[in-house]
Amino acid sequence: MKSKTATLRSQVRRATPDDPTPWALLLAADGPRAEIRKYLSRGELWLAEAAGQVVGQMVLLETRVGTWEIMNIAVSDELRGHGVGTALLRKAKAVAIEHGAHLLEVGTGNSSLRELAFYQRFGFRITGVDTDFFVRRAGGGRLQKQNGIVLRDMVRMRIELASQP
Numbered sequence: 320m321k322s323k324t325a326t327l328r329s330q331v332r333r334a335t336p337d338d339p340t341p342w343a344l345l346l347a348a349d350g351p352r353a354e355i356r357k358y359l360s361r362g363e364l365w366l367a368e369a370a371g372q373v374v375g376q377m378v379l380l381e382t383r384v385g386t387w388e389i390m391n392i393a394v395s396d397e398l399r400g401h402g403v404g405t406a407l408l409r410k411a412k413a414v415a416i417e418h419g420a421h422l423l424e425v426g427t428g429n430s431s432l433r434e435l436a437f438y439q440r441f442g443f444r445i446t447g448v449d450t451d452f453f454v455r456r457a458g459g460g461r462l463q464k465q466n467g468i469v470l471r472d473m474v475r476m477r478i479e480l481a482s483q484p
């Protein structure tokens with residue numbers, strides 16, 4: 320069982336054109352690179368910094384009118400479990416509300432057990448399952464495993480912003 324660890328003080332800001340694309344972090348959450356490029360070019364890249372270093376990122380995209388989605392979110396491996404991911408989720412919610420959105424969505428893998436806990440602890444509710452999403456994306460290629468479970472389905476989750484305090 321993981322013990323509670325100290326929160327890392329971090330700031331979340333929108334990336335500028337001068338910021339290098341944080342590929343290692345983007346690829347920690349999703350792949351392949353070509354899929355990431357598709358939403359990166361249309362979405363907003365946000366960076367979490369601690370002591371002047373980029374320690375996390377997320378990509379937000381308006382997928383439908385009034386609906387924003389977290390397309391990608393990741394924190395540096397060695398700094399996970401210190402609240403940076405939650406700080407990114409708080410910013411995602413604030414950005415969506417600023418844009419007048421009524422829904423904030425995210426999708427995660429059926430085998431991503433810790434991430435399923437992470438999102439639900441923040442307030443996301445499961446709204447559906449895109450069965451075989453990752454099987455289709457693999458296009459006959461090898462399927463990944465996490466926690467001994469084959470990654471096949473995308474679990475769709477959302478927060479209704481209108482009902483948030």
Ligand SMILES: CC(C)(COP(=O)(O)OP(=O)(O)OC[C@H]1O[C@@H](n2cnc3c(N)ncnc32)[C@H](O)[C@@H]1OP(=O)(O)O)[C@@H](O)C(=O)NCCC(=O)NCCS
Pocket residue numbers: 321322323324347348349392393394395398399400401402403404405406426427428431433434436437
């Ligand atoms: C998911 C992720 C962004 C969470 O960021 P984080 O900074 O570890 O999140 P926080 O510290 O705010 O919250 C961690 C909590 O979520 C859970 N958690 C989820 N994924 C975790 C992970 N890979 N490592 C540690 N804790 C994780 C823990 O149980 C922890 O609980 P606690 O608050 O009781 O300690 C981060 O773990 C990560 O980058 N994972 C790899 C990329 C990824 O899978 N992205 C999501 C794709 S859908």
